[in-house]
Amino acid sequence: MLALRIAWRSFLRHRRRSLITASAVSFGLGLMLASVGIAEDSHYRMIDMGVKLGSGHIVVQGKGYQRDQTLDYLVTKPDEVQKRIVGVPGIRQIAPRVRASGLIRSGDTSSAVLVSGVDPTIEPLVSSIADPKKRKKGDYIRPLAEMPNRNWPADIYIGSELANTLHVGVGDKVVLTVSPKGGGRPESAAFMVRGIFRTGSDELDAMYVEIPIDEAQRLLKIGTSLTQLAIILEDNVTTLQTTAEIKRRLAGMTLETLPWQESMKELYDTIVIDDGGNYVMFAIIFAIVAIGIFNTMLMSVIERTREFGVMMAIGTNKFLMFRIVLAEAFVLALFAAAIGVTLGLGLHYWVSSVGIDIAKWAGEDYQVAGVVFDMKIYSRLTAYIVAKWSVVVGGLVLVSAIYPAYRATRLQPVEAMRHV
Template identity: 30%
Template sequence: MSGRAHGFALLGAGDKSAGGQLLGVDPAREPRVTLLHEKLVEGEYLGERPEKKILLGAGLARSLEAGVGDELVVVTQAADGSMGNALFRVGGVLKTGSVATDRSGALVHLRDLQELLVLEGRVHEVALLAKTRDGAPSLASDAERTLEGRGLLVRTWAQVNPELAKMLELQSVGSWIILFIVFSVASLGVLNTMLMSVLERTKELGVLRALGLRPRQVVALVLCESALLACVAAVVGTGLGLLADGYLVTYGLDLTRFIGDFSFGGIAFGPVLRGEVRLDRIVATVVGLFAVTLIASVWPALRAGRLRPVEAMRQE
C-alpha cells in the first residue's frame, strides 16, 4: 500500500519551460506496489527523506534540456488557491513505458509535493497491489466494503486503463482460439494414427480375440496405447517447449528490423517480445492434450473391440 499525491505544474530550466504532471510518492512504500524505482536510466531514486529531488520522464527531460544535477523551478496552484513554487534539483531520468509519464511526468517525494500543494499530510490516492495476477477485482471489493460511506472511489487497474484491459482480453481470446486449433489438429492426428494402427493390426487383434481376450479388454489395450503415446508426447513436447520458452524469457524475440517501439492504451511496447513461464498454463495444456488424445482414441478402440475373430484373422 502506498499513498500518492498528484499535481500539474509549470517546470522551468534555464530558458526552457514545459507543463508537467507531478506524482508524489513515498519512496519507502512505492517499491512495494510498482517498479518505478527500476525504471531509472540516469541518476538515483528518491531518498527516504524529502530533499527537493525530482525525477523527470525521459521526454520531459529532453523538452527541458535538463540533466542530472540541474535545478528546476516548479510553479503550481496549491490546494488553498495560493501559488506554490519551489526549487528542485534533477536527481534522475525515468523511462517507464507509459507514454504520458515519459512525455510529461515527474516524480517527487510525497512530503515535498504535500508541502508545495499545501495538502497538510493528505493524499489523492492510495495504491494497493493484489497478491495474485487476477486478484484486483476481489481486492477492490474488499476495499469498497471497508471504505463504505466515506465517499471514496475504488477502481481497479482495468477501470483506470480500459483500453489496455480490452487489448489483454482480446489477446486472451486469441490465445484460446490458437489453443483450440492446436487441440483440433492434435485430435485429428491421434485419430488417424490410432485408426491406422487398428487397421494394420486387424489380424493380430483377431488372434488376441480368438485366444480369449474380451472386447472390453481390446478396447482397454488400445486406450492404454493411446495413453502411453500421450505421455511420451507430453514429456517430449513439454521439454522442447520449455527450452524454446527459456530462450524467449532470457533473450526474447527481437523484431527491431521489422517494427520499432509502439504504444497502445498509453503503454509503450518495445520491439523485443519476451516469453513467460507459467506452471498453471503448462499443466492445463498438458492435461488438455492428454484428454483430447484419449477422447480421439475412443472410436478406434471401440472399432477394435467389435472385431470378430474369424473375419479379422482372414485379413492380410
C-alpha cells in the same frame, strides 16, 4: 491392466509408427509450451512494468475517482485505511500518492503535466520511474523534512522529453501551477529539478513529474488526503484474492478498491487479446495433433481388424475392446507428453537463459498501453502451466481415439477374421 499391457506391446510392436505419431504430438506440445512460456513471461513483464509505472497491483482510491479523476474523490482518511489493511497477506508495500494535472513553466516555455505527489522514501521501492536504472541525470527527490534548508524550493523529478521542452537541467528552477481543491485561484510554487528520468514512454517522459507528497497536498489544499494508495503485492497471482480481502476490510468507507485489471484496463485488454491470439495458434496445433492421432489410431484399428476379430471371437467384450484402443492412445499420449515436456522445458531454459532479441523487429522502444518493454524476450513456466497443457494435449489424444475405439467395438468377429 490387460488393456494397458496389450496397448503397450502394440505401441512397441509398431515402433516406427508410434514414434512418428508421438513425435508429432511431442513437437506440438513442446512448441506450445515454449510459446506459452514466452507469452507468460511477456505478460508478467507487462504487468510488472504496468504495476511499477502505474498504480500498483491494487489501488485504493476515493469512490468515483476511476471514472472522474478529480480532487472531488479523495481518500480522506489514509491512516485509517493503512491501519485496516495492515497485515493483509501478500502485500509488499503501500505507496500513498496524490495526483493532479498542472502546468509547468520555465522562462517563457510551459507545458501541461501530470503531477504526482509521492513519498520519496517509499517510491524507490515500488516504482520503475524512481529506479536509478531509468534515471538519466541527477538524483531522486528528497522528502521536505530532509531538505538542507527549509527555504529552498522543493525537489521535482521530471522526464527527459519535458526537460528538453523546457530547456532545463538538473539544478534549474521551474514553476508548477495547479488548481487547488474547490476551485479558486491557481496555486504556484517553485521547484528545483533534482533528477531527470527516461522510461522510453513518450507519455511519461514528456508529461509526468514527481514532487514530495506533502508539497502536493499543500498546493492542492487537501490536507492529509490522498488521491490513491497504490498497493504492491509480492506476487501478481494473489491480486484478485487480496483485492477481495482489502475490500472486505475497507467495508463502510467511501472508497473503491481496484485490481490492476480494472485500474489499467487497457493493459489488461492487451493481455487478453494476446492470449486470444495464442489460443487460436494452439487451436491450430490441437487440430493437427488431433488429426494425426485420429489417423494413426484408425489405421491401427483397421490394420488389426483380424486381431480384434479373434479377440472378440474368443470372448473379449466390446467394453474391453474400446479400452484396449483407448489404452493405446493413452500410452501414446503419455510417451508424447514426456517427450513434449522435455522439448518444451529445453526451449524454455534456452529462451529464459539467453533471451531472444526482438529489437530488430519491434524497434527500440516497444510500448503497450503506455508501458515500455524490454527488447529481449524470455520465458516463464510454472509446474502448473506445464501440467495443464500436458493434460490438455493428453486429453485431446484420448478424445481423438474415441471414434477409432468405437469402430473397433463395431467389428463383427466373422467378418473381421476374414480381413487380410
